[in-house]
Amino acid sequence: MVMILGKPAPLLFGQLLLGIINGSFYAMLSMGLAIIFGLLRIINFAHGAMFMLGAFVTWGLLNYLGLGFWWALPLAPLIVGTLGWALERTAIRRIYKLDMLYGLLLTFGIAEVLQGGFTQYFGSSGVNYDPPDLLSGVLNLGFMYLPVYRGFVLGAAILICGTTWLLIEKTRLGALLRAATENPALVQSFGVNVPRLISLTFAAGVALAALAGVLAAPLYSVNPDMGSELINTVFAVVVIGGMGSIGGAILTGFGLGIIEGFTDVFYPPGSAVVVFVVMALVLLARPSGLFGKAA
Amino acid sequence: MFDFSRAQLAGFVLMLAFLIAAPFVLYPFMVMQVMCFAIFALGANLLMGSLNLLSLGQAAYFGLGGYLAGYLVESTGLTPELGLLAAALAGAALGAVFGWLAIRRQTIYFAMITLALAQIVYFFAVQDTKFTGGENGIQDIPRSALFGLFSLNNDLAMYAFTAVIFLACFLAVHRIEHSPFGQVVKAIRENEPRAISLGYKAEQYKWIIFIQAATLAGIAGGLKAEVTGIATLSDIGVSTSGLVVLMVLLGGIGTLFGPCLGAFVVIAMQQYLAPLGGWVVVIQGGIFIACVLVFRRGLVGEFAQRFKLAL
Numbered sequence: 001m002v003m004i005l006g007k008p009a010p011l012l013f014g015q016l017l018l019g020i021i022n023g024s025f026y027a028m029l030s031m032g033l034a035i036i037f038g039l040l041r042i043i044n045f046a047h048g049a050m051f052m053l054g055a056f057v058t059w060g061l062l063n064y065l066g067l068g069f070w071w072a073l074p075l076a077p078l079i080v081g082t083l084g085w086a087l088e089r090t091a092i093r094r095i096y097k098l099d100m101l102y103g104l105l106l107t108f109g110i111a112e113v114l115q116g117g118f119t120q121y122f123g124s125s126g127v128n129y130d131p132p133d134l135l136s137g138v139l140n141l142g143f144m145y146l147p148v149y150r151g152f153v154l155g156a157a158i159l160i161c162g163t164t165w166l167l168i169e170k171t172r173l174g175a176l177l178r179a180a181t182e183n184p185a186l187v188q189s190f191g192v193n194v195p196r197l198i199s200l201t202f203a204a205g206v207a208l209a210a211l212a213g214v215l216a217a218p219l220y221s222v223n224p225d226m227g228s229e230l231i232n233t234v235f236a237v238v239v240i241g242g243m244g245s246i247g248g249a250i251l252t253g254f255g256l257g258i259i260e261g262f263t264d265v266f267y268p269p270g271s272a273v274v275v276f277v278v279m280a281l282v283l284l285a286r287p288s289g290l291f292g293k294a295a
Numbered sequence: 296m297f298d299f300s301r302a303q304l305a306g307f308v309l310m311l312a313f314l315i316a317a318p319f320v321l322y323p324f325m326v327m328q329v330m331c332f333a334i335f336a337l338g339a340n341l342l343m344g345s346l347n348l349l350s351l352g353q354a355a356y357f358g359l360g361g362y363l364a365g366y367l368v369e370s371t372g373l374t375p376e377l378g379l380l381a382a383a384l385a386g387a388a389l390g391a392v393f394g395w396l397a398i399r400r401q402t403i404y405f406a407m408i409t410l411a412l413a414q415i416v417y418f419f420a421v422q423d424t425k426f427t428g429g430e431n432g433i434q435d436i437p438r439s440a441l442f443g444l445f446s447l448n449n450d451l452a453m454y455a456f457t458a459v460i461f462l463a464c465f466l467a468v469h470r471i472e473h474s475p476f477g478q479v480v481k482a483i484r485e486n487e488p489r490a491i492s493l494g495y496k497a498e499q500y501k502w503i504i505f506i507q508a509a510t511l512a513g514i515a516g517g518l519k520a521e522v523t524g525i526a527t528l529s530d531i532g533v534s535t536s537g538l539v540v541l542m543v544l545l546g547g548i549g550t551l552f553g554p555c556l557g558a559f560v561v562i563a564m565q566q567y568l569a570p571l572g573g574w575v576v577v578i579q580g581g582i583f584i585a586c587v588l589v590f591r592r593g594l595v596g597e598f599a600q601r602f603k604l605a606l
Contacts, residue, residue, distance in 0.1 A: 043403040094588060100402045101349045102587050105544060108351075108537060109583025116576030232533070236411040239404060272418045276411050280396055283408065287399040 007265055013144040015261045021150055023257015024157030028212040029234045030249040031164060036205035037243050038181045039198055042103035048231030049114040050206045053080050054213020055222045059129050069132040076214045077207035084206030088199045118224040126223025153215050161250045168246050236279045242292015252290060298473045302604035306552050314458050323450050329562045330461040331519040336542040336554030337468045338511025341504050344549030345472060345480050349406045351536050352413025356386040356509040358420065358531020360516030365433040365526035366426060374443050379517045386513020387506050394505030398498055413536060420531050432527035436520055453522060460518055464511060469551060480504060541579060544586045547593025550606050556595055
């Protein structure tokens with residue numbers, strides 16, 4: 001058997017893949033957080049709950065309506081995004097003028113309601129969701145075995161991150177968004193409906209979390225806590241990367257996933273805390289994060 | 296010495312009367328828990344009220360205090376007051392390390408950092424089975440004798456001990472806020488650059504407040520372990536951090552009595568709504584949302600505003 005750094009190569013590559021997959025979820029979620037934060041100046045603590053909601057909607061579409069994974073891929077983000085839009089219009093909109101902390105407290109409450117409700121209804125053990133037939137099975141890559149669905153998730157995540165990055169950095173819509181982030185009053189004076197832009201931004205950020213939830217449904221167990229477990233790590237990722245840029249969020253997300261994967265190979269107990277250790281180190285050296293502006 | 300305003304003095308007398316009457320009217324065990332969480336919330340309010348800093352990781356110090364006091368009292372036969380002292384010191388030590396990292400950032404970053412750091416502690420508590428008992432926690436912590444002399448096995452004796460610790464913490468917090476140190480902290484909250492330009496080292500003041508909040512959380516956790524006889528994973532988890540924030544928010548951020556009233560309402564709600572099971576979490580979330588959208592000053596804050604009192 002081929003050995004690399006004293007570890008069997010298939011094990012190393014397997015963990016690396018796992019790390020990259022976790023990293024792609026960190027990237028997708030922290031990207032959504034960064035987009036929302038940019039325009040709304042709110043840290044969406046309900047982001048993990050929206051991710052969980054995406055997974056449950058995927059499950060519900062199959063079990064109540066008989067609509068499979070490929071239907072869930074566009075429908076779940078649409079449904080959760082609509083919910084996000086409604087939340088912004090009814091609740092979140094009312095606190096923009098207040099201290100940032102109130103946004104955090106409000107979304108914290110929303111997360112608690114959603115998570116508590118789902119735990120009560122589905123129980124904390126949750127439900128199972130099988131990957132679609134087309135994507136089941138395993139591929140032999142020669143140096144390792146790749147479950148097809150994991151490969152698909154990785155490809156989808158890269159596509160999603162790339163598209164979002166292009167949309168924000170290279171299109172007119174993105175330019176508008178960035179301008180509104182810099183100076184909303186000025187953009188409004190040019191005739192842009194900024195409040196609507198804000199609602200749609202929140203909906204889009206939330207839909208991104210739900211899309212990640214759809215991808216996660218066949219991979220992890222669909223349970224009410226799946227979001228909150230992940231989101232704590234994502235917050236650390238956000239602190240490490242800083243809220244500065246979409247590209248930064250993507251790079252930090254994937255990077256930390258890989259670091260976590262490698263830690264699992266060489267020192268298994270450390271994998272759960274390595275992200276937080278990195279966070280502490282980054283805070284010591286660069287308090288505003290790797291890609292962040294001082295705040 | 297304590298500089299109570301007239302309204303605060305009235306409030307304090309009312310609270311004392313309540314504490315004396317409560318064990319005969321209400322379930323003493325519940326009131327003891329309320330006092331533990333009130334100490335916890337008083338600490339969180341030091342950060343939230345006097346510095347506008349929201350910590351989402353206070354459970355780390357609370358849980359650590361609980362585990363340590365529980366472990367020492369159960370396994371080494373330490374007396375309750377020494378167990379509490381150890382819990383306070385442990386809270387302070389952990390707060391000193393985490394606070395040193397966290398105060399480098401403000402607002403939401405501060406909240407996320409405290410949350411993430413608390414998560415490390417939680418992971419250790421889950422994995423370590425020798426000290427924390429892992430999933431089981433520490434069970435059957437005995438109520439041993441205070442100073443090795445007075446047995447706390449009687450509920451009223453334990454109640455008296457808890458009340459004394461609570462009142463001491465309450466007065467200490469009030470004293471901190473009204474000391475020259477507290478005035479500087481207030482100046483930092485209102486206008487940090489100006490306070491710095493006057494020669495105050497803002498970071499040090501924030502750090503000290505952070506440590507004080509963590510110390511109170513440690514005491515609260517230790518006391519709760521001694522009162523209830525158990526220290527569990529949920530005490531150190533993020534839901535407990537959210538709970539203490541809810542207490543402060545509901546009672547009134549930056550008020551003296553708010554954290555105590557908030558603790559009472561939340562614990563009483565958990566007690567009396569227990570038959571509803573998991574819905575309590577949903578209700579708590581609903582209260583969070585209502586507080587932020589409708590009454591941001593909290594119960595005590597709104598009352599004080601209405602009648603133009605300083606509470």
